[in-house]
Amino acid sequence: MSISKETVDYVANLARIQLNEQELERLSRQLQGILDFIDKLREIDISDIAPTSHILEIKNILRDDTPGESLPAEKALANAPSKNGRFFTVPKVIE
Amino acid sequence: MKLNTLTAHELIEKLGRNEIISSGIVRSLEERIKEVDSKVRAYVRKGAQGCQVTSHKDGELKGVPITIKDNICTEGFNTECCSKILDGFKPPYDATVISKLKSAGAAVFSLKANMDEFAFGSSTENSFFGTACNPWCLECVPGGSSGGSAAAVAADEAIWALGSDTGGSIRQPASFCGVVGLKPTYGRVSRYGLIAFASSLDQIGPLTKDVRDAALLTNIISGHDVKDSTSVDMQVPDFTKSLEKDIKGLKIAIPKEYFVEGMDPEVKSTIEEAIEKLKTLGAEEKQVFLPNTRYAVPVYYIIATAEASSNLARFDGVQYGFRAESGKSGTEGSLIDMYKRSRGEGFGQEAKRRIILGTFVLSHGYYDAYYLRAQKVRTLIKRDFDEVFKDCDCIVTPTSPTPAFRIGEKLDDPLRMYLSDIYTISANLAGIPAISVPCGFTKKGLPVGLQILAKPFDEEMLFRVANAYEQATEWHKVKPKL
Amino acid sequence: MNYEVVIGLEVHVQLKTKTKSFCGCSTEFGSEPNSQVCPVCLGFPGSLPVLNRSFLDYAVKVALALNCKVQEYTKFDRKNYFYPDLPKDYQISQYDLPLSREGFLDIEIDGRHKRIGITRVHMEEDAGKLIHQQGVSLVDYNRTGMPLLEIVSEPEISSPLEAYEYLNNLKSIIKYLDVSDCDMEKGSLRCDANVSIRKIGEKALGTKAELKNMNSFKAVKDALSYEIERQAQVLDSGGKVVQETLLWDEKQMKTFSMRSKEGAKDYRYFPEPDLPPFIISADRIGEIKKNIPELPQEKKMRFMKEYGLSEVYAQILTCDKEDAGYAEECFKAFADKDKKPVANWLIGALSAIASSHNRGISEEKLSPENLIDLIVLVEKKQIISNLVGKSVLEEMVNTGKSAEAIIGEKNLAQISDSSFLENLADEVIKENARSVQDYKSGKANAIMFLVGQLMKKSKGKANPKLAQEILKRRLENV
Incomplete structure (x- = not known):
C-alpha cells in the first residue's frame, strides 16, 4: 500500500489538522514507512477469525435512569477559550 | 535518613507510630525536587503551582504523598497531558483513582509528572514541556510515556506514582529507571478520568520503589466503577497477601519468540540470570510459543492510533484548552480554519503523526484492510496467551529489548521507536496484567527490567513472583547518584 | 409528463427518559443554557459513557411496536465528524449492528391500506444547539447526549400524503407507548425526507434530494409537494436533478439548496470501545413486549368490532391513546348496543369544544358518566333539543356541573305540555x-x-x- 501526499492531505483535512508543506512531505514519507511495516499483517489468514473490539467478555453494562449531579454553568464554562454569558462561542457556523 | 527515599509502606509504618508527620514527607520531597528536578525534569509546570496536596489523612495511607501522571484528572489542578492543546485545562472533577486515593488518605500532589504528549511515545521526548531525563544517566531517556512518573520515583522525587499503560507506558519506563511498574488487567482499574489514548488498551497502574508498594497501591486503585462501563465488577483480593507466598513449583513460561532478533546482548544475559534465579527459588522453566508476537506491533499501531484519532478529536479549541486565532471571523470556513489551526499548532509532531495514521486506517475504503484486520489478528494474539496459560502460571520476558537509549537517538525514526515496545504491547492487546521489576544493570550502569505476565485478573501471581524475586535480590535497593 | 414518486423518511425521536443517554444529567426541556451538562455529556477529557437502562428499554419497545426484529446482539459505534454542537467530535450511534431491523408500519388513505417498510430503528445521542449571531455562533450543550431513536423507512412512500399519514401513525404509536412527546415544535420529533421521481414504469431510481428543516408534519407534506413539482419541472425541461441537501423555508414555501459542506462525508465508523456490547435475550424482549399496550391499529379494529363504528370514526377516536381511553369509557357507560350517538357527540360537539381549547377530549373536565347522562337526555329522553344540548355541554365543560343540574337551573327542559x-x-x-x-x-x-x-x-x-x-x-x- 502506498500513500500519496494527496491522501495525507485528505486525511489531515478529515482530522482537521493544518499541515505545512514540510510537515506534509515528512509525514507522507514516515507514514509510508509505517504502512509498509504494517502490511506484514497481510500475510496472515484471518478468514473465520472474529474481530476483538472488547478484550473483556462483559456485556449489558447499564445504569439506572436516576438523575445525578450536573455541573454548574460556571464550572462547565470555566475552561472555555471563548464564551458569552452562559454560552460557549465559536466562529460563526454557516450552514 | 531522608523521608523522600523511603517506600510508602515504610512511611505508613512510621506515620502510624507517629514518628513522622505527612507534611514532613511533602517537605522532603519538595527539597529533593528543588535539588534535582532541574536535571531530571520529572515534573512539569513547577513554577506555576508548587506542591499543593489534597488529602483526607484518616485513611490507611495516612497522608503519604503520591505523584500523578499529567493525563489523570485532578480536580482544579492542571491536567494537560503535556500537550499545548490542553493549555490551562483544570478538570472540574477527579479521576476515580484520585477519589479512591484521597479517601484512602493519600496526599495527592498537584504537581504532575512529565510524559509523552497524550502518552504517545516511549521516551518522554514528545512532551510539550521538554524531555525528562533518566536519573541513572541524564543523557538517556527515562522511557515513556510515563517517564516522568518513573524518573520521579527513581530519583526519590516521589514516594510512588501513578502512570498509564497503553502499550508499555508504565513497564518500559519502570524498566529504564529501575523501579517497579504494573499494568493491571484491562478492566481492573477504572479509566474514568484518565484522558484516553486508546480506550481498549489503556490502564492506570502504579510505579513504585518495591513490589510491596505496588501491591498496596493496586489494592487502593482497583475495583469496579459504575462510571466506567469497561471496569469489571469482581472482588479485589488483598494483593499484599500474595507477598507471603513462595514460588516453589510454579511453571514459568519463556516465550521463544521474545529471545530472538534485536535484543541487546546485555539485556539478554541479565534476563537469563534472572530466570536462573527464579529457578533456584523453585520455579520450573517451560519453553512456550507465542507465534503471533511478530504481529503485535503492527496490530497495536493500527488499533491504538485509530482509537486515538477519535479520542483526540475533542481537542478542537471549543470547550477547553488552546484555541488558535482564526482567520476572518464570520466568514465561511472560519470555523474549519479555527479547528485546523488550533489542532495544527496545538498538537506536537508525534500526536499529528498518530492522529493522521489513525484517521487513515479508519477512512473510507481502508477500514477492512487495516482496522478490521488488526482486530482479527488481535484475537489470534489473545489466543496465543490463552494457550500458554492453560498449563503455565506466568510468562517471563525482558520488559524492553534494550536499556535506556540516548535522548534524540530514535526521535526521527518513529518506526524504530515503536519497536522498542515490542515486548510490552502484547499484554495490552490481550488485556492481561504484566509487571516490570528491576533485575540488574548493564555495564554502563543502566537498569534492566524483568517483565512477568499472568492471565487476566491474576495480578496475585505477578506480585507473588515479583516479590519472591525481589526478596532474593538487591537491585531495587540501588539508587542512582544524582 | 407523469412521474412516480419515491420517498423515504428518516425520523429522529427524542425519548423521554429522566436522564440523558450516557450520564445522569436531566432531560428537562427549556432550562438555562449549559445548566444540564456534566463532564460526560460535555465530552470532557477522561469522561466515559454508561448506557441508561430506560433508553435501551424504550428503544426496544418502539422497535417491537414497529414490528421490527430486535437483534440479539447490538453495539454502539462512533460516527466521527467535527461540529461545534458535538462536544466529543464524534457521535455515539449505531452502524452495522443496529438495535433492530425489518419492521413495518401500516397506513391508510381513502380506505386504501398500505404497508411501509421500516429499514431500521437504532439508538444514538443527540447533539447540542447552536444559536447564530453576527460573526459568532453560541453553543448550548443542554440537549447534548439526549437519547434519540433514528427510524428509517424504506423508500416505499409514494406521495406527500402517504408521508403525512406515515408520520401521523408513527407519532400515534410512539405516543401510545408513552416514551416520547413527539413534539416537532420542541424538536422531540424531527424528520428528514429523501425524495426522487422517475418516469412511470422505469426501474432505476431517480436522483434523490434530501429535505431538511421541516417543523411540522404539514411542512413535510408541503416541502415534498414543492420538491416533487420542482423535480418534475427540471425533468420536463430536459434537465437533470442534482443530488443535494435542501432546506425548507416555511415562510416562502420553497426549498433552498444548502451550501455544500467542505469535503465528502467520511464518518470513519468504528465500534465504541467505551461501551461493551448488549445482548438482548428473548426473555427480556418477551417482558418488554408484555408491557406494550394495545396499539392504535389494534384498538381501531376492536372499536369497529365491539362498538360498531365505521373505520373513519374508529380511526379518529383511536389516534390518541388518552382520547381513545376516554371514548371507550363513554361507550361502556352507554347502555344501548348502538354506540353511534356517543361517537357522534365525541367527534362532533365535544371535539369542537376541546380543539377550541387546544386540548384532546380526554383533557376536558368532563366525566364519561356526565357526558353519557347528557347524551341520554338529548337522544333518548328528548328532554332537551340537540341545539340546547350543545350549549349545555359547553356549560358542563366549563363548570363541571352535571347536565341535569344545568337544565334545572336554567329551566331548559323541553316543553311537551x-x-x-x-x-x-x-x-x-x-x-x-x-x-x-x-x-x-x-x-x-x-x-x-x-x-x-x-x-x-x-x-x-x-x-x-x-x-x-x-x-x-x-x-x-x-
Whole structure:
C-alpha cells in the first residue's frame, strides 16, 4: 500500500489538522514507512477469525435512569477559550 | 535518613507510630525536587503551582504523598497531558483513582509528572514541556510515556506514582529507571478520568520503589466503577497477601519468540540470570510459543492510533484548552480554519503523526484492510496467551529489548521507536496484567527490567513472583547518584 | 409528463427518559443554557459513557411496536465528524449492528391500506444547539447526549400524503407507548425526507434530494409537494436533478439548496470501545413486549368490532391513546348496543369544544358518566333539543356541573305540555296569516317557519317534534 501526499492531505483535512508543506512531505514519507511495516499483517489468514473490539467478555453494562449531579454553568464554562454569558462561542457556523 | 527515599509502606509504618508527620514527607520531597528536578525534569509546570496536596489523612495511607501522571484528572489542578492543546485545562472533577486515593488518605500532589504528549511515545521526548531525563544517566531517556512518573520515583522525587499503560507506558519506563511498574488487567482499574489514548488498551497502574508498594497501591486503585462501563465488577483480593507466598513449583513460561532478533546482548544475559534465579527459588522453566508476537506491533499501531484519532478529536479549541486565532471571523470556513489551526499548532509532531495514521486506517475504503484486520489478528494474539496459560502460571520476558537509549537517538525514526515496545504491547492487546521489576544493570550502569505476565485478573501471581524475586535480590535497593 | 414518486423518511425521536443517554444529567426541556451538562455529556477529557437502562428499554419497545426484529446482539459505534454542537467530535450511534431491523408500519388513505417498510430503528445521542449571531455562533450543550431513536423507512412512500399519514401513525404509536412527546415544535420529533421521481414504469431510481428543516408534519407534506413539482419541472425541461441537501423555508414555501459542506462525508465508523456490547435475550424482549399496550391499529379494529363504528370514526377516536381511553369509557357507560350517538357527540360537539381549547377530549373536565347522562337526555329522553344540548355541554365543560343540574337551573327542559303548546300554536297562526296562507296553498315548507316562530315564543324549549304535530293539527282547522 502506498500513500500519496494527496491522501495525507485528505486525511489531515478529515482530522482537521493544518499541515505545512514540510510537515506534509515528512509525514507522507514516515507514514509510508509505517504502512509498509504494517502490511506484514497481510500475510496472515484471518478468514473465520472474529474481530476483538472488547478484550473483556462483559456485556449489558447499564445504569439506572436516576438523575445525578450536573455541573454548574460556571464550572462547565470555566475552561472555555471563548464564551458569552452562559454560552460557549465559536466562529460563526454557516450552514 | 531522608523521608523522600523511603517506600510508602515504610512511611505508613512510621506515620502510624507517629514518628513522622505527612507534611514532613511533602517537605522532603519538595527539597529533593528543588535539588534535582532541574536535571531530571520529572515534573512539569513547577513554577506555576508548587506542591499543593489534597488529602483526607484518616485513611490507611495516612497522608503519604503520591505523584500523578499529567493525563489523570485532578480536580482544579492542571491536567494537560503535556500537550499545548490542553493549555490551562483544570478538570472540574477527579479521576476515580484520585477519589479512591484521597479517601484512602493519600496526599495527592498537584504537581504532575512529565510524559509523552497524550502518552504517545516511549521516551518522554514528545512532551510539550521538554524531555525528562533518566536519573541513572541524564543523557538517556527515562522511557515513556510515563517517564516522568518513573524518573520521579527513581530519583526519590516521589514516594510512588501513578502512570498509564497503553502499550508499555508504565513497564518500559519502570524498566529504564529501575523501579517497579504494573499494568493491571484491562478492566481492573477504572479509566474514568484518565484522558484516553486508546480506550481498549489503556490502564492506570502504579510505579513504585518495591513490589510491596505496588501491591498496596493496586489494592487502593482497583475495583469496579459504575462510571466506567469497561471496569469489571469482581472482588479485589488483598494483593499484599500474595507477598507471603513462595514460588516453589510454579511453571514459568519463556516465550521463544521474545529471545530472538534485536535484543541487546546485555539485556539478554541479565534476563537469563534472572530466570536462573527464579529457578533456584523453585520455579520450573517451560519453553512456550507465542507465534503471533511478530504481529503485535503492527496490530497495536493500527488499533491504538485509530482509537486515538477519535479520542483526540475533542481537542478542537471549543470547550477547553488552546484555541488558535482564526482567520476572518464570520466568514465561511472560519470555523474549519479555527479547528485546523488550533489542532495544527496545538498538537506536537508525534500526536499529528498518530492522529493522521489513525484517521487513515479508519477512512473510507481502508477500514477492512487495516482496522478490521488488526482486530482479527488481535484475537489470534489473545489466543496465543490463552494457550500458554492453560498449563503455565506466568510468562517471563525482558520488559524492553534494550536499556535506556540516548535522548534524540530514535526521535526521527518513529518506526524504530515503536519497536522498542515490542515486548510490552502484547499484554495490552490481550488485556492481561504484566509487571516490570528491576533485575540488574548493564555495564554502563543502566537498569534492566524483568517483565512477568499472568492471565487476566491474576495480578496475585505477578506480585507473588515479583516479590519472591525481589526478596532474593538487591537491585531495587540501588539508587542512582544524582 | 407523469412521474412516480419515491420517498423515504428518516425520523429522529427524542425519548423521554429522566436522564440523558450516557450520564445522569436531566432531560428537562427549556432550562438555562449549559445548566444540564456534566463532564460526560460535555465530552470532557477522561469522561466515559454508561448506557441508561430506560433508553435501551424504550428503544426496544418502539422497535417491537414497529414490528421490527430486535437483534440479539447490538453495539454502539462512533460516527466521527467535527461540529461545534458535538462536544466529543464524534457521535455515539449505531452502524452495522443496529438495535433492530425489518419492521413495518401500516397506513391508510381513502380506505386504501398500505404497508411501509421500516429499514431500521437504532439508538444514538443527540447533539447540542447552536444559536447564530453576527460573526459568532453560541453553543448550548443542554440537549447534548439526549437519547434519540433514528427510524428509517424504506423508500416505499409514494406521495406527500402517504408521508403525512406515515408520520401521523408513527407519532400515534410512539405516543401510545408513552416514551416520547413527539413534539416537532420542541424538536422531540424531527424528520428528514429523501425524495426522487422517475418516469412511470422505469426501474432505476431517480436522483434523490434530501429535505431538511421541516417543523411540522404539514411542512413535510408541503416541502415534498414543492420538491416533487420542482423535480418534475427540471425533468420536463430536459434537465437533470442534482443530488443535494435542501432546506425548507416555511415562510416562502420553497426549498433552498444548502451550501455544500467542505469535503465528502467520511464518518470513519468504528465500534465504541467505551461501551461493551448488549445482548438482548428473548426473555427480556418477551417482558418488554408484555408491557406494550394495545396499539392504535389494534384498538381501531376492536372499536369497529365491539362498538360498531365505521373505520373513519374508529380511526379518529383511536389516534390518541388518552382520547381513545376516554371514548371507550363513554361507550361502556352507554347502555344501548348502538354506540353511534356517543361517537357522534365525541367527534362532533365535544371535539369542537376541546380543539377550541387546544386540548384532546380526554383533557376536558368532563366525566364519561356526565357526558353519557347528557347524551341520554338529548337522544333518548328528548328532554332537551340537540341545539340546547350543545350549549349545555359547553356549560358542563366549563363548570363541571352535571347536565341535569344545568337544565334545572336554567329551566331548559323541553316543553311537551300539549295544552301550553296548543296555545302557542294558536298565537303563531294568528300572527302569521301569510305563512298560514302559504301552507294552505300547498307550500309544505311554510310549516318550518311556523315551527320556528313557536320555538322562539317558547324560548327554544318547546319539543320541536311535538310542536310541529300540534301546529299541523291546528292548521287543519283554520
